[in-house]
Amino acid sequence: xxxxxxxxxGDEFAELWQGAATVADGLRVPVAVGDFLILTAxxxxxxxxxxxxxxxxxxxxxxxxxxxxxxxxxxxxxxxxAQIRLLASGWIKAxxxxxxxxxxxxxxxxxxxx
Numbered sequence: 820x821x822x823x824x825x826x827x828x829g830d831e832f833a834e835l836w837q838g839a840a841t842v843a844d845g846l847r848v849p850v851a852v853g854d855f856l857i858l859t860a861x862x863x864x865x866x867x868x869x870x871x872x873x874x875x876x877x878x879x880x881x882x883x884x885x886x887x888x889x890x891x892x893x894x895x896x897x898x899x900x901a902q903i904r905l906l907a908s909g910w911i912k913a914x915x916x917x918x919x920x921x922x923x924x925x926x927x928x929x930x931x932x933x
Contacts, residue, residue: 821850822857826868831855842873842931843893845923867910871900879903880925881932892928895921 821833833854841847851857861868873893880896883889891899898919905911925932 820870821848822854823868823870825854825858826861831858833858841893842928843876843897844927845892845894846897867905869901869904871897871904875900877931880928883921884925889921890925891921892923892925893931894923895919 821836821839824836825831825833833850835850837849839847839849860866876893876896878896879899880891880893883891883896883899889895898921902911902917902919906913911917
């Protein structure tokens, strides 16, 4: 969320996020190294930033597993959740091609579904 907040406020740098907490270990970054590079790339490319709640990540990880056979880490499910939200808002158009990356296995998070 520090990157989303910085993006939305037009800041060049993300502020330290006190008490950063999420089930997605790869997203629990109180402040990103190279935050200014990420924010610059988002703005120059016309991109956006979006925060996804933990429960939504977990729900969509199960959907992905059932529909595709891929058991994603919550970080990968966050990508799908963001796509769904951005499609619903019209930010992504229905005819656009979108590539989602899932670089982690849900097996690392088996305790979340036990």
